[in-house]
Amino acid sequence: MAFDSGAVLDVSDVSFRVGRQAVLTQVSLRVERGEFVALLGPNGAGKSSLLRVVSGECRPESGQVRIAGRALASWRRRDLARHRAVMPQKVDVSFPFTAREVVALGCPADRVTGRQALIDSLLSRLGVADLADRLIGSLSGGEQQRVQLARVLAQVCDSDGPRLLLLDECTSALDPAQQQLVFSLLRELASVEGYAIVAVVHDLNLAAAHADRLVMMCKGRVVADGPPLMVLAPDLLRQVYGLNSRVERLPEGYPVVVPLVGGHYSQEMAEPVSSQRCPRIPQTALSR
Numbered sequence: 001m002a003f004d005s006g007a008v009l010d011v012s013d014v015s016f017r018v019g020r021q022a023v024l025t026q027v028s029l030r031v032e033r034g035e036f037v038a039l040l041g042p043n044g045a046g047k048s049s050l051l052r053v054v055s056g057e058c059r060p061e062s063g064q065v066r067i068a069g070r071a072l073a074s075w076r077r078r079d080l081a082r083h084r085a086v087m088p089q090k091v092d093v094s095f096p097f098t099a100r101e102v103v104a105l106g107c108p109a110d111r112v113t114g115r116q117a118l119i120d121s122l123l124s125r126l127g128v129a130d131l132a133d134r135l136i137g138s139l140s141g142g143e144q145q146r147v148q149l150a151r152v153l154a155q156v157c158d159s160d161g162p163r164l165l166l167l168d169e170c171t172s173a174l175d176p177a178q179q180q181l182v183f184s185l186l187r188e189l190a191s192v193e194g195y196a197i198v199a200v201v202h203d204l205n206l207a208a209a210h211a212d213r214l215v216m217m218c219k220g221r222v223v224a225d226g227p228p229l230m231v232l233a234p235d236l237l238r239q240v241y242g243l244n245s246r247v248e249r250l251p252e253g254y255p256v257v258v259p260l261v262g263g264h265y266s267q268e269m270a271e272p273v274s275s276q277r278c279p280r281i282p283q284t285a286l287s288r
C-alpha cells in the first residue's frame with residue numbers, strides 16, 4: 001500500500017456535537033511521523049471526544065480527518081488497524097484472560113511466527129513480564145494499564161507503514177516512576193521508531209518533559225499548540241485551568257509548572273513565551 005509522505009494524522013476544522021452541545025469546534029491538529037504530542041486541557045475540554053472522532057468511533061459534523069494522507073472513512077477497518085491503535089480511557093477487563101492473552105488480542109491475526117516472543121518482549125518493555133500468566137482481573141489498576149498498553153503496541157508494532165497511537169490517559173493509574181517509564185518508552189517509540197503519538201494527559205510536567213508539542217484544549221477548541229516552553233505559560237494556565245502557577249525552565253531544557261497555593265500569582269519564566277510563535281488564544285473560546 002502506498003502512503004502519503006505528509007502528516008500521519010491531519011485533523012482539519014473538525015466540529016462535533018452531542019445533541020445540541022458543541023463538543024468540538026473547528027479543531028485542527030497535524031501530527032508528523034516521529035512526533036509525540038500531548039493533548040492537554042481541563043475536564044470536559046473535549047480531549048477524549050477528539051480521540052473518538054479521530055479513531056472513527058464518532059462522526060464529525062464537519063471537517064476532515066486524514067490518516068497517512070487518506071480520508072479516515074476511505075480506510076478498510078482491517079488496514080487501518082495495522083497502522084493506528086487506540087487506548088481508551090476505560091478498558092473492560094471482565095473476562096477471564098491472562099495478561100499474555102490480553103496482549104495476544106492486539107496482535108494481527110496473521111502474526112503467527114514469533115508471536116509469543118513479541119508478547120513477552122512488550123510485557124517486558126512495560127515492566128510486567130512477571131505477570132504474564134496472571135488473570136487480568138486479578139492485577140492492580142496500574143498493572144492492568146501497562147498490560148493494556150502492551151496490547152495496543154502489539155497491534156501496530158509490525159506495521160511497515162505509518163504507526164499512529166491514540167492514547168487516552170494511558171498512565172492515569174501509574175505511580176510516578178512507572179509514568180516516567182511509560183513516557184520514556186513513548187518518547188523512544190516516536191524518536192527512534194517513527195511512531196506518531198497523541199496522548200491525552202493531565203500531568204503538565206510529565207507532558208512537558210517528554211512530548212515534542214503540547215496541544216491545549218479548552219471548551220472544545222484548540223487554544224494553544226507548540227513546544228512545551230511556549231504553551232506552558234502562567235497566563236494561559238490561569239485562563240484555561242484557573243490555576244495560579246509559576247513556570248520554571250529546568251537546566252534540562254524543559255519547563256516545570258509549580259502550582260501556587262492561594263492568590264500569589266507570579267509569572268517568572270526564565271525565557272518568556274513568544275506571543276508571535278505561540279498561537280493566540282481566541283477569546284471566544286475561553287469566554288464561552
Ligand SMILES: Nc1ncnc2c1ncn2[C@@H]1O[C@H](COP(=O)(O)OP(=O)(O)OP(=O)(O)O)[C@@H](O)[C@H]1O
Pocket residue numbers: 018021023041042043044045046047048049050
Ligand atoms: N455521549 C455524550 N453525551 C453527552 N455529553 C457528552 C458525551 N460525550 C461527551 N460529552 C460532553 O462533551 C464534553 C467533552 O467531553 P470529553 O470526554 O471529550 O472531555 P475531556 O476533555 O476528555 O474530559 P476529561 O479530562 O474529564 O476526561 C463534556 O462536556 C462532556 O460532558
